[in-house]
Amino acid sequence: MGNSCVTGASSHSKKEQVQKAVEAPPSPVEQTTFKWTIDGFSSLLDLDKGWTISRVFEISGLRWYLRLNPRDTKSGDQNEYVSLRLQLSPASVRSDTVVEATYKFFIYDQLYGKHHEQPQVCHNFQTTSTSSGTSCMIPLATLKEKSSGFLVENSCAFGVEFIKVTAAQTNDATEKLFVQKKVNKISSIPEVYTWDIDDFFALKSPSHSPDFELHGHKWFISIHPSGFDKNGNFISVFLTMKVTDILHENSANLVELDIRIKSQGSGKDNGQKGRCEFSKNATSWGWDKFILLEDFKDCSNGYLVKTKCCIEAKVAVIGASKME
Known part of the structure; x- marks a missing residue:
């Protein structure tokens, strides 16, 4: 009977250890990203000039979307640039709230892993400013160079990494967008x-x-x-x-x-x-x-x-x- 009691105590101790392990999950990843892969990128270039909007995604408890202009221009510059904007969705805009977000944009190098990374940016999103400033990433001609690794088999990928947001952060989100050819579809x-x-x-x-x-x-x-x-x-x-x-x-x-x-x-x-x-x-x-x-x-x-x-x-x- 004594051994039985000792065995029971040992079993209870193990159970407590298991419970403690369950009650202490690993900390969530602090930095979160949204990756937007576009298949059929040349078909997007064939469309009228302007901004293409990604789907709405949720990060840090807030809803966002990206705006892409593959044929943006700069004043006094004849080159075309690939530009991105980050937009806070109207569903997450509050008249009495300012969302301070620190983030950076990416163009993914699909061959060598040497991603084109924009400098870190901090922007206050609010009712009067729901969109970040336009970021001219790289010349379109550079993106189309085979040696760059950005455009592979007519597919390229853009992303935004959130470094800090005033709201709690969540897991990464990823999207793959396929753009159909304009003709014969x-x-x-x-x-x-x-x-x-x-x-x-x-x-x-x-x-x-x-x-x-x-x-x-x-x-x-x-x-x-x-x-x-x-x-x-x-x-x-x-x-x-x-x-x-x-x-x-x-x-x-x-x-x-x-x-x-x-x-x-x-x-x-x-x-x-x-x-x-x-x-x-x-x-x-x-x-x-x-x-x-x-x-x-x-x-x-x-x-x-x-x-x-x-x-x-x-x-x-x-x-x-x-x-x-």
Whole structure:
């Protein structure tokens, strides 16, 4: 019986040791990164100049996205540059909060591991400044050199590493984006929906179009007649993909969108274009300041005839991505 008691005590001691091990997990990794791999990079270059937006990713409890311009320019310089911006998603912007983030951008060397690294940057993200400054990374010609290792088999990878954020940090996030060729791809052909509004002055803020289907996905247009911030100076317009139409929480669609308020007279349409990734974290993209309300109501432009107006959405799904 004595041996039994001793054995029991020994067993209990081991159990305590196991419990202590479980209760003391390893510390989380302090630095977190987001890697954005783009397959079919040449197809991205074939598109109109401008910024392409990554999917929304979460790091340090906040939502962010990257903006890439592969054909950026500098004043007085004829060269084209590959540029990146870091943007704090509107979902994480608080009017009474300043998010201080220290980070650096990368272009990954896929052959030799000698990544092109930008100097460390510190930026305060807030309501009046949700985007970092543009960083001209390297000349486009340098990125395309075979010896650089940046562009391999028409694929390149960009990244941002967060050194310090005011919020708690989380694990790394990675995305791979595939951009389809512009020609001979049925999914690259824009499809169009037209929303005829009979009485603009009867619209609520926001008001939504009927659901419509383009490229096998269901969408709707939202309009804020007095602006998203209700300041009464601008009309805000957004395009939303129905959440139930997004197949998986880790997937996203790269969409080229062209939204226009049609001129019903001899004037020109007023439109905005963009390339954005629609995912479960970001189902809606658009413009807070789509058009000045004063310009919209100006009879000479033909946007508003009596009470009628017309909004056109042109959508092309040009790529897809998946978090890894």
